[in-house]
Amino acid sequence: MIKKIITHILFINALIVLVVVLFLQYAVKPEIPQSVFSFYIIALVVGLILFVTSTTKNMQEFWAPIKTLLTNERLFILRWLVMLSIPAVIAVFAGFSLLPSNQAPLVLRVIHPAPPGEINFGGKTINLRIAVNPYREYETADPEKFAEHVELGRKVYYENCHYCHGDFLDGKGPFATALDPKPANFQDVGTIAQLQETYVFWRVAKGGPGLPNESMPWQTAMPAWEGILSENDIWDVTLFLYKATNHPPRTWE
Ligand code: HEC
Numbered sequence: 001m002i003k004k005i006i007t008h009i010l011f012i013n014a015l016i017v018l019v020v021v022l023f024l025q026y027a028v029k030p031e032i033p034q035s036v037f038s039f040y041i042i043a044l045v046v047g048l049i050l051f052v053t054s055t056t057k058n059m060q061e062f063w064a065p066i067k068t069l070l071t072n073e074r075l076f077i078l079r080w081l082v083m084l085s086i087p088a089v090i091a092v093f094a095g096f097s098l099l100p101s102n103q104a105p106l107v108l109r110v111i112h113p114a115p116p117g118e119i120n121f122g123g124k125t126i127n128l129r130i131a132v133n134p135y136r137e138y139e140t141a142d143p144e145k146f147a148e149h150v151e152l153g154r155k156v157y158y159e160n161c162h163y164c165h166g167d168f169l170d171g172k173g174p175f176a177t178a179l180d181p182k183p184a185n186f187q188d189v190g191t192i193a194q195l196q197e198t199y200v201f202w203r204v205a206k207g208g209p210g211l212p213n214e215s216m217p218w219q220t221a222m223p224a225w226e227g228i229l230s231e232n233d234i235w236d237v238t239l240f241l242y243k244a245t246n247h248p249p250r251t252w253e
Pocket of ligand 1: 112161165184192204208221222237
């Protein structure tokens with residue numbers, strides 16, 4: 001009897017599936033992604049179906065116990081148990097998948113969304129694609145004047161920005177610990193070094209409220225400085241950010 005069961009095609013197929021599932025789940029390192037896992041299992045099942053249906057003898061052997069279970073009067077109780085256990089198993093899995101979880105929702109914040117083409121600053125339209133920092137040209141043409149504007153920018157920074165962005169522009173100001181997302185660390189190459197000056201101008205002028213939806217759901221604490229700082233102040237502080245961190249601003253390649 002036992003020998004008949006363990007050599008039966010239905011049993012062997014079920015065993016193959018079980019062994020492969022356990023192998024892929026626990027023996028393969030590093031873990032394979034769920035999508036690849038599903039793909040392997042589907043390929044395996046298709047292969048087994050091809051094998052079972054390849055000969056009439058295999059087919060008959062495969063279906064025989066299932067037919068017996070469904071039609072034999074003496075297996076009445078077993079039949080009902082199997083029939084009820086199928087929806088029961090599905091119900092248990094569905095129930096568990098609906099349990100609340102304490103994992104953070106998988107939403108990725110876009111840190112550097114595409115900026116708008118133009119912005120309105122205090123009633124004036126600034127086209128971000130063609131605007132330039134009006135003081136940048138002094139860097140080569142008039143270094144003394146350039147240094148003056150960097151100085152003005154330094155003042156703007158230490159009066160308004162260092163609380164969050166830090167004395168050393170490293171994002172570690174006294175308010176930073178309370179904030180999520182953290183204030184940008186301008187020393188890091190992942191922030192202003194990657195951005196054009198007009199982008200920085202837009203972010204300073206419009207702040208967190210000016211970000212498009214893909215940069216939510218966490219509201220950033222970055223204030224909108226339009227109405228507090230003048231256009232010149234923002235160009236000055238932008239000069240200062242690049243000068244103090246020694247990053248050249250990104251330009252249109
Ligand atoms: C209340 C805290 C706070 C203050 C004050 C503040 N910021 Fe921010 N700032 C943030 C936070 C938080 C972020 C990161 C989230 C984001 O991009 O909005 C940020 C981001 C930025 C960015 C975007 C950097 C990037 O890589 O996209 C720039 C530029 C910036 N701040 C400049 C300034 C300047 C200039 C000032 C002062 C005029 C200032 N910030 C004042 C909190 C602050």
